[in-house]
Amino acid sequence: MNYYAIKAIYLYEMSRTYRTISQSLIAPVISTILYFVVFGSAIGSKIENIEGISYGVFIVPGLVMLSVLMQSITNAAFAIYFPKFVGTINELLSAPVSTIDIVIGYIGAATTKSFSIGIIILITAHLIVPLKIVHPLYMLLFLLLTCFAFCSFGFIIGLWAKNFEQLNLVPMLIITPLVFLGGSFYSISMLPVFWQKISMFNPVVYLISGFRWTFFNFSDFSFGVSLLAIFSFAILCNSIIFWMFKTGYKVRN
């Protein structure tokens, strides 16, 4: 393992975050506050409690997931797509670094960033609604694993994308609908039986359900299933990244 390379990539990526601090941290926080104001206060006050929890509090895990998934994918995708776009990727490809160095450096930095965003959103939410987390350690573990898995997924998109349009395609057309239909703002049990069954094919449902369990100790599925799902997704994404670097697919000519 090339320790100095990992450090160089990680610090370089983090310095990009500091350079674009308003875009990186402030924007997702503001958009989350807007969600709280609109859904939590304005509309939420008209909705009855779910499992004894007020609607404003109920949507917190879903909102955190919504931001974290989008930020994880876009950050990690951009981190590797931008060097491709400006041509600096050749320096990385000609450097004595292994795939594991690249993964730890790039995906580690993107994970740090989206995990920080998740924590900041939680702190923001705590200032707006009375939030209590039943399983805080599980919450942190699950959040970290989710950030890592979706940063890995974003990294694949960044390697795969040929242009900015493709870069935005997956987050906008696939992830956003899956998250909105994955129970961010409602419990799956509130849906008619038919739509409950359809929802089971949406992988984000397990994610939000598991995350919600760490907050309220109840969920649509068991926490073990959710943990296994996100763990498997992380392994799948990283296997694809290793395969891409090994074969050179979309990486080397």
Next chain:
Amino acid sequence: MKPIISINSLSKTFTSGFNALEKVSLDINKGEIFALLGPNGAGKTTLISIITGITIPTSGSVKVNNYDVIKDPIKTRSLIGLVPQEVAIEPFETVLSSIKFSRGLFGKPQDSLYINSILKQLSLWEKRNTKIIELSGGMKRRVLIAKALSHEPLVLFLDEPTAGVDVELRKDMWGIIKSLKYSGVTIILTTHYIEEAENLADRVGFINNGQISLIEEKQQLINKMGKKTLSIHIQNAIQNIPYKLKKYKLEISNSGNTLTYNYDINSEKTVITALLNDLSKENIKLKDIKSKQSSLEDIFINIVGK
């Protein structure tokens, strides 16, 4: 001497079907400056990309310091510095952080003394805290060289290092390249500027259509393939070559005021003396004489033309 880079029967066919390289074999000696000349699309950059690990070859092998670039990429890449043809640097970083990043990426702990010495050597010291986007094109090229040197490579690839830079900066860069050679770095240079190869290289290779057509010591090449031209300016114009001078195959130009004689570099003395004697016998009075030796450029055009 064992070569530091050994390329054996290297071929590259892109997915489009384009054959960029065809069975290229080449040895680069330790400590030399090797200039690779060739027209656009000849395969120069593809060859460099394979050696540096950016491109995967279709067949053949490349060894750097006896390590295979496919089997031992970590070992080979740590020995190589690359100054790419395209000026591609993260635009929003400062000069210093960009160079430090390169050193770390190539597995070296930070060394401020060494980095500072590079910055000073390349006249980048004053600009070390300037963002790349604010630099001129010439300065960006210097940053590329600094980045490539930041990890103290044994072998340095310079892919068209002076393309698009002004004459003054080019001469400056030549000075830098020469000083690198004296510090023991092996340099492989691709260039369009024949003058550059003529000025810097120990050996020259010509590549065209993905094949190496000639590799030779620069001076030997000029000696072997070079021709000399003797231009004789005469006082009174002539329209026809006198019969006794036909054997010299003189060419008349400049409305009969100039006679041109092409001759072999190794036998010029006797023939020129004889020619001048014969001109005198024919009562042709001389105004001026100039001789010119073929440059690498003439040789290059000759080879590429074939």
